[in-house]
Amino acid sequence: MIILLLFKFYIAIALTLFIPGHFFIKTLFKEQKRYFSIVEWVLLSFGFSLLITNFLVIAMNFLSIKLTVSSLLIVFILFSAIFWFLSRKNQKLGEISKVSTSGFGGFSKKQLFLFLGILALSCIIRTFYLADGIVPQTTDLGHHIYWSKTISETGQLPSYGMPDFIIGEHIIFAVVQMLSGFSYISSMSVSVLFLINVFSLLAISVCAYSLVAGFATKKIARNSALFTLLIAGTFYATSSPQAKFIAGGVIGNTIGNLFIPITIYLFILAIRKKDSRMATLFYLCLAGLGFTHHLSTFIFLYVFLGFLVIFFVFAVSVYRFNLSILWKNVFPYFKVFFSKWNLVTLLIIVCFILFVHTPSYLNKTAVNTAVGAPSKSTRVGLPFGAITLSVGAWKLFYAILGALVLSIVASKKLLKKNSRTTILQIASISLTFSWFLTIFLMSTKPALLKVDIISSRIVSYITFPLAIFSAFFIAFVFQRLFKKAPPMIAQILFFVVIGTGMISGFADISDSVRKNDPAEEREVMQTYRASRYLNSIAKEEENVLKDHIYLKGDTWMKLFFMRDYKYPLSRSFLRRYADPTKKRETCTRDMIAIPHSEIGKECFKETGVKYIVLKDGFETAQFERSENFSKIYTSPNVVIYQKNNAK
Amino acid sequence: MFFILFVPLTFLLWHGETAINKRAVVGYSVFSFLNSKESIKKGDLSALKINIENSEEENIEYLVSISVNDRQIDFQEILVAARSNFIIEPSEKIIEEASQNASNKYTVSFQWGEEKDKKGALKKQFELSNEK
Numbered sequence: 001m002i003i004l005l006l007f008k009f010y011i012a013i014a015l016t017l018f019i020p021g022h023f024f025i026k027t028l029f030k031e032q033k034r035y036f037s038i039v040e041w042v043l044l045s046f047g048f049s050l051l052i053t054n055f056l057v058i059a060m061n062f063l064s065i066k067l068t069v070s071s072l073l074i075v076f077i078l079f080s081a082i083f084w085f086l087s088r089k090n091q092k093l094g095e096i097s098k099v100s101t102s103g104f105g106g107f108s109k110k111q112l113f114l115f116l117g118i119l120a121l122s123c124i125i126r127t128f129y130l131a132d133g134i135v136p137q138t139t140d141l142g143h144h145i146y147w148s149k150t151i152s153e154t155g156q157l158p159s160y161g162m163p164d165f166i167i168g169e170h171i172i173f174a175v176v177q178m179l180s181g182f183s184y185i186s187s188m189s190v191s192v193l194f195l196i197n198v199f200s201l202l203a204i205s206v207c208a209y210s211l212v213a214g215f216a217t218k219k220i221a222r223n224s225a226l227f228t229l230l231i232a233g234t235f236y237a238t239s240s241p242q243a244k245f246i247a248g249g250v251i252g253n254t255i256g257n258l259f260i261p262i263t264i265y266l267f268i269l270a271i272r273k274k275d276s277r278m279a280t281l282f283y284l285c286l287a288g289l290g291f292t293h294h295l296s297t298f299i300f301l302y303v304f305l306g307f308l309v310i311f312f313v314f315a316v317s318v319y320r321f322n323l324s325i326l327w328k329n330v331f332p333y334f335k336v337f338f339s340k341w342n343l344v345t346l347l348i349i350v351c352f353i354l355f356v357h358t359p360s361y362l363n364k365t366a367v368n369t370a371v372g373a374p375s376k377s378t379r380v381g382l383p384f385g386a387i388t389l390s391v392g393a394w395k396l397f398y399a400i401l402g403a404l405v406l407s408i409v410a411s412k413k414l415l416k417k418n419s420r421t422t423i424l425q426i427a428s429i430s431l432t433f434s435w436f437l438t439i440f441l442m443s444t445k446p447a448l449l450k451v452d453i454i455s456s457r458i459v460s461y462i463t464f465p466l467a468i469f470s471a472f473f474i475a476f477v478f479q480r481l482f483k484k485a486p487p488m489i490a491q492i493l494f495f496v497v498i499g500t501g502m503i504s505g506f507a508d509i510s511d512s513v514r515k516n517d518p519a520e521e522r523e524v525m526q527t528y529r530a531s532r533y534l535n536s537i538a539k540e541e542e543n544v545l546k547d548h549i550y551l552k553g554d555t556w557m558k559l560f561f562m563r564d565y566k567y568p569l570s571r572s573f574l575r576r577y578a579d580p581t582k583k584r585e586t587c588t589r590d591m592i593a594i595p596h597s598e599i600g601k602e603c604f605k606e607t608g609v610k611y612i613v614l615k616d617g618f619e620t621a622q623f624e625r626s627e628n629f630s631k632i633y634t635s636p637n638v639v640i641y642q643k644n645n646a647k
Numbered sequence: 648m649f650f651i652l653f654v655p656l657t658f659l660l661w662h663g664e665t666a667i668n669k670r671a672v673v674g675y676s677v678f679s680f681l682n683s684k685e686s687i688k689k690g691d692l693s694a695l696k697i698n699i700e701n702s703e704e705e706n707i708e709y710l711v712s713i714s715v716n717d718r719q720i721d722f723q724e725i726l727v728a729a730r731s732n733f734i735i736e737p738s739e740k741i742i743e744e745a746s747q748n749a750s751n752k753y754t755v756s757f758q759w760g761e762e763k764d765k766k767g768a769l770k771k772q773f774e775l776s777n778e779k
Contacts, residue, residue: 002661002664002665005660005664006657006660006661009660038648039648042648116648116651119648119651120651123651123652123654123655124655126655127655127658127659130659131658131659131662134659134662134663134666134667135663135666135667182660185667186660186663186664186667187659187660187662187663187664187666187667188660188663190659190663191656191659191660191663194655194656194659195652195656198652521666525667529702
């Protein structure tokens, strides 16, 4: 049974996360072997397959095609077949591009072995972290998977009615579930997120190469790519936004951290190659990001604005304030991004947003809540110490050194006027700096940039640019040291730097490792069993209230009812009820804390709650003693009370 | 690269499935009883229906006793097979006896487990009573 499930899962993964993107890219770049390395090829196939899956499902929904196993199979196979045919047709015509390779694939055998070894180690760390506590129970994942299950059950995309969720966060899980047959109460969702996270490591490594190759030698760029993979993949591998986000089901950030580096990589590659097809992919990737996660899109747009400002200042100083020469040099690149075909692409994207599916966060209210002066204490920025704790002291230290070295390199390079290559250098340096500085400012001084978002959420995005900066520092400095200093001294220094990184990065892993607690997992399964029982007896008009404070896996209860996103009602953490910025409902709290008070009785009447699910021994005394409530269900940790006189 | 991804992914999926199945059946029993308190309070045990669900991987012997005024009026030994359930409905005789003592204390108790305490009762137990 499990073998069959696994087989179907891999078919589903191939159909949705590899094949469509593979043939799409193959059609666009006929001579793929010359253009991309195998790592870039696999990465782009994965990223664009995810994007294509989202757009195909949205289009099917728009055309009122019900999402079923057969309709999905037909559409995905048809899409792949069409692009397979087109890619073959193009090859037959003999239109073979003469472009050179992107350069990423120039690894020596030793480097390639090291690259794969680091990738394997990154996977092993994540696998062991995720294996402990594999029973799905985390809050965010429970909320998200409800929407994926809604897609699977109704065969159409949901209308959220709130800006918190975006469709791109849920489609892939629904499609993989439908095609594989895995239950949602399984490790399927975490496994898909694991896959996305591993590909985001490839993306950041490829992106590091692409950026560094813009202003340093290819050797330094290759070493930077290797060190970036080491730092992002293995050091602090279990903290945010890495394995912790996979386990927690922070889907938007995880997918955002895949698309942001790919988008930046494509942007730089479009400039390096002056290739409008790269610009097309850049626009598509950006659109994919927009349909997946609001915060990631918001951060990317800020980073891009920061890039434009830094680029303009650098470029103007390089060209001695001669704007006409600057424009003359920039214009060929401008044409790459605004070619006829790219304008059509942009038009299609805009039409898709306006007429096919508008992301739920694209409304005035949602935008106003994210832009403006910080409205809460959690949004006023983090102190430097908090950032150090969040990203890791070693990484931050070497990233700052990397930024200093890059500043020196930049000032030397930018003072020279050198037409064509200089624009690539300016762009690479500006984008690298902007990625780091913009997120740093958004996290520490959000008021300066008019950002009104929880600062601790923003800071998780700084991990990747910091990894690039610290990797660049190590690659740059040690290349010179190994050339100029005695080999013994260079080797000792190298091992000191990497060794301290391992101590700091791996200590963080051992601190955050989750304890496998079968008793806790058993509690989760009891919550699920109780939910299944309750669903069998609760009538449509009868409401259920559950306790989020003590019950394990309670957000997953809604998957057993599938009646509404807010069903069952939930008693939240008590601090949530004391919100100075707006009035919160308190019935969910009062119906458990003071069920016999006038307020409590009024709340029961108002909400129609008939059943209350609690952890045994945690605020159950008032229900045990009451004549108005009967215990109707018990397992060692979960109890259900029924209100006797509810109407 | 394929194997680097394939091995951990397969492990996570396989481990997830086995862990969920294992946790789902091992270590606890479930009792559900609709309208129990009202039934006991009214002294009308005819509506009392108790579902014992043995979610463990082994057969469990449940001792079910019904007491009125701390006096045991019924006692049953029920062997519930592993991963199955059993429904208890009081006999006519018990229903009648309970109705004659409607205002008094009723206790319906369940005991199960392998180890017995000094008095010979099984250690794990659960009670329903009409007392506050």
